[in-house]
Amino acid sequence: MMRITIVLAQWCPHCVPVSLEKTQQLAKELNVGLRVLDIDKPDMVKVADSLVKEHGDFSEDYLVPQVFIEHDDGIEHVFTGFSEGVHVTSARWNDFFASQYYKVLLNSARN
Numbered sequence: 001m002m003r004i005t006i007v008l009a010q011w012c013p014h015c016v017p018v019s020l021e022k023t024q025q026l027a028k029e030l031n032v033g034l035r036v037l038d039i040d041k042p043d044m045v046k047v048a049d050s051l052v053k054e055h056g057d058f059s060e061d062y063l064v065p066q067v068f069i070e071h072d073d074g075i076e077h078v079f080t081g082f083s084e085g086v087h088v089t090s091a092r093w094n095d096f097f098a099s100q101y102y103k104v105l106l107n108s109a110r111n
Helices: 014-030 042-055 086-098 100-110
Strands: 003-008 033-038 066-071 074-080
Touching: 003 014, 003 042, 014 033, 014 066, 014 086, 014 100, 033 042, 042 066, 042 074, 074 086, 086 100
Parallel strands: 003 033
Antiparallel strands: 003 066, 066 074
């Protein structure tokens, strides 16, 4: 089993719509589920905090979005938003989709 998880906040312009749309695209292209953890929802924040603390870029006031690929054999942190500007986060998503890592991931999902 594999799924994509995005940790986000609805008020964050790096998260919505930019990263939410990109993770929806990612999940669709890999044909896997997408889990959205909103740090402002009490029933989700503990799970989100734990995931980021154990596998992501954690600090007391960590950056969102953070994106993870969850496999049967582990969890990979694959993306953190950038505070410099939404255009930077968007450009880094373009880099991700053009990366060799993504090509290998996509190829393995097709096989």
